[in-house]
Amino acid sequence: MSRSVTVPNVPRPADSVDDFAAVSGPSATGSLRVALVHHWLVGMRGGEKVLAALCALHPQADIYTLVCDPRRIDEPIRRHRIVTSFIQRLPFGRRHFRVYLPLFPMAAEQFDLSDYDLVISSDASVIKGVLTRPDTPHICYCHSPPRYVWDLYHTYRREGTSGVLQQRLMAPVLHYLRLYDAIAARRVTRFVANSRAVAARIARFYQCPADVIYPPVDTGFFGEARRRPEDFYLFVGHLTAYKRPALAVAACAALGRRLLVVGDGPQRRALARRRASGVQFAGWVSNERLREYYARCRALLFPGEEDFGIVPVEAQAAGVPVIAFDRGGARESVRDGETGLLFARPDVEGLTEAIRRFESQEAGFDPLRCRENARQFDRSIFLNRMRDLTGRLLRRAKMPPLPDPRSREEEG
Secondary structure, X not given: OOEEEOOOXXXXXXXXXXXXXXXXXXXXXXXXXXXXXXXXXXXXXXXXXXXXXXXXXXXXXXXXXXXXOHHHOOHHHHOOOEEXXXXXXXXXXXXXXXXXXXXXXXXXHOOOOOOXXXXXXXXXXXXXXXXXXXXXXXXXXXXXXXOOOOOOHHHHHHHOOOOHHHHHHHHHHHHHHHHHHHHHHOOOOEEEEOOHHHHHHHHHHHOOXXXXXXXXXXXXXXXXXXXXXXXXXXXXXXXXXXXXXXXXXXXXXXXXXXXXXXXXXXXXXXXXXXXXXXEEEEEOOOXXXXXXXXXXXXXXXXXXXXXXXXXXXXXXXXXXXXXXXXXXOHHHHOOEOOOEEEEOOOOHHHXXXXXXXXXXXXXXXXXXHHHHHHHHHEHHHHHHHHHHHHHHHHHHOOOOOOOOHHHHHHHO
8 A cells, every 4th residue: 555755834836936937837738647666765866856957847746755754855756745665664664664675566566646647757676666547658768677686697696785685585586576576568658768878778678669868957046056177086976796895995195196085985985994095075065066076076987877867967067077987878978089988998097097198188178168068957847848748648649638838828
């Protein structure tokens, strides 16, 4: 059984939300009932920023999610009615929900979405498997097919188990989830991928086409930074294995370069125990502080393989060059030799060589060119493209067309 999360002292959304009124007006869907579905709400990372933008498009929508910690999500999401699954009420469900991974499919199917005219899921897990009416369009904004059951299956089996029981259970559990995920994908009317790299995975694993709409980045906010580089490099992200923060730390230590690490996660203690000279850990910081760090660093180090990667776009919006691993979304957001450098080998030698190469041509990276490149990923473009795609899908489903408040303003 699902349950609503009550968020005190947060009003329901007004007709105009953020800058969406300037794009398409007060409400993108008028009287249509819209459900937004997201895997979990326990922090504000890239997926949650996409959800916040979808909230701007659909200010009256209800949100369904497996678990939610209202203290760790931003107000544009909190202002909506949020419905959680039974996992929220299981022992330690809110904080350690991943131990209930085998229950995720059943939890997703418990949500009753039969009263909604449009369902939009924001998914990197199996939440796309929600059940809808046959005539209800379901758009899935896919951050990636879950990598722990598809392309990174063997990596997660090696690195994600710490005991004999876990090792024995992981293979059958992930096999079951892979089968379910393939079935869940067939319940989606239209896939939207956050990058060409993810669109290729959707085509391979689900045999479905996908539109590519890049995630929303507040380039205006980060573009307000005044570039004044100091002698340190910057790493920003969740401190987990696939983002490779250890590689950034090791490379800077090998070169004797200063590194500021922004973020937290399971690798924090292990990285701190290395006591690498010149490496500082800032934890999670406010957007204002992050913007300041972008403005002051020499370059952003981005050694992981991301599905898209909002952080490199934020950095470029602040005029900062990016040194990124030449795989995944970085290939689409970083112009090699113009707004940063791409390196091919995800090891210490590969990254140190890239840092030396960057320093030999550092003066040639133009902050204005970095900012210009970032603007193609601006939030307003995401809002326009998602609204247009939704409108086309509703027309094919013979739903009422999306109202254009600008027309009402002209009539008035």
